[in-house]
Amino acid sequence: MSERDPAVDRDRREGLLALAAAMRPELHRYCARLMGSVIDGEDVVQDTFARAFVALNELGEVPQLRPWLFRVAHNRALDLLRSRAIRAAEPIEAALEIADDTKADPVEMLMRRQAIQTAVSRFAELPLLQRSVVILRDVLDEPLAEIAALLGITVDAVKGHLARGRARLREVSAQASSAPDARIASAAVVRYATLFNQRDWDGLRALLADDVRLHQSLHAPRSGAAEVGMFFTIYAKSDRVWLTPAWLDGREVIAVFESHADQKPHHFMWLEWREGQISFIRDYRYVSYVTDDAELVLAKDARSFGRGTGH
Structure with a gap:
């Protein structure tokens, strides 16, 4: 050989x-x-x-x-x-009435559209197998046989989890509010966004803890105030980018708009603080697809950061 x-x-x-x-x-x-x-x-x-x-x-x-x-x-x-101990028991009986992969059933198409439009956070209300099956089938349009192979269960079991998962997702969506309420931004995030929009890079660097860490998907992590401080040079190249405080998944984040004319943020940042200084920056600039499914809610009074204060 x-x-x-x-x-x-x-x-x-x-x-x-x-x-x-x-x-x-x-x-x-x-x-x-x-x-x-x-x-x-x-x-x-x-x-x-x-x-x-x-x-x-x-x-x-x-x-x-x-x-x-x-x-x-x-x-x-x-x-x-x-x-995290997020597991739920569920019966294994199959519901065999799910349509066959080869048929373009209108009901199937409706189910898929509803799943795609459903808020990401609501899927967590489903037991794990139901959740996986509904996502793979209705969001990603995977064939039943491939779902069964991935999850290590039978096609009939896939059909059963799919039927129950769809029903549960409808219940969750019916009970949920139409949109999360806007919340007031913290003083720390307001200060960060204000300094950024004023292009006060030295002021931003002064907020960094000595052991601050920076994580950007697709790039190697950075650590230390000197190295992470270079992060702002990426944004200093454009005078159109602006920030506004926002909320996502119950966490305070910062929405990043590429221009004052944009209605939707391009991506977001997530900061962690320790004793008034930034200890961690997570920047999603290079994986903007994360924002596609994000339920970003701009903080109250967010307009004071935006279009009216641009350069």
Whole structure:
């Protein structure tokens, strides 16, 4: 048997990783709903790719990429959910009336549209298997057989979880309020947004703790005030970007608009504070797909940060 060419293997794996990167938005749509949070969903996606990079260098044969990545992401999400003790028991009986994959049933299409439009956080109200099946079928349009293979259950069981999950999701949506209420921004976030919109970069750097950390998906983490302080040079290149305090998944975040004319933020930041200084910055600039499913609610009086104060 001839020896494998390491250069060929390396090129193949690099090509597969590039292809996998194109799947990030779709993986996030799954993970965000599975976790009930776009922020936690991106954490799972990030960890999935870190694990995939290691595994591809260790595997003798490269697996079929799409189902393999979904399996890695699914298992990682389960680990996190189990660690939070978010599990619910449910009966296993099957509901076999779910339409066949080959039929373009109008009811099926309606169910899928409703699932796509449902707020990410509401999926967390479903038991885990129901949640996975509904997301894979109604949001990502996966065939029943592939869902069964991914989850390690029968197609009939998939149909049963799908029927119950859809019913539960309708109940949750009917009980939920139409939109989260706007909340008042904290003084710390207001100060950060104000300094940013005034282009006071030195003022922002003065807010950084000595051991501050910066995380941007697709880029290596940074740490320390000197290194993280360079983060603001990215935004200093444009005088059109502006910030406003917002809320997401019950967390205070900062919405980032690329211009004063934009009605929707391009992405957001999430800060952590310690004794009045910033200890952690999570910036989603390079994975703006996270915002697509985000229920961002601008803080009260948010307009005082925006279009009327632009340069």
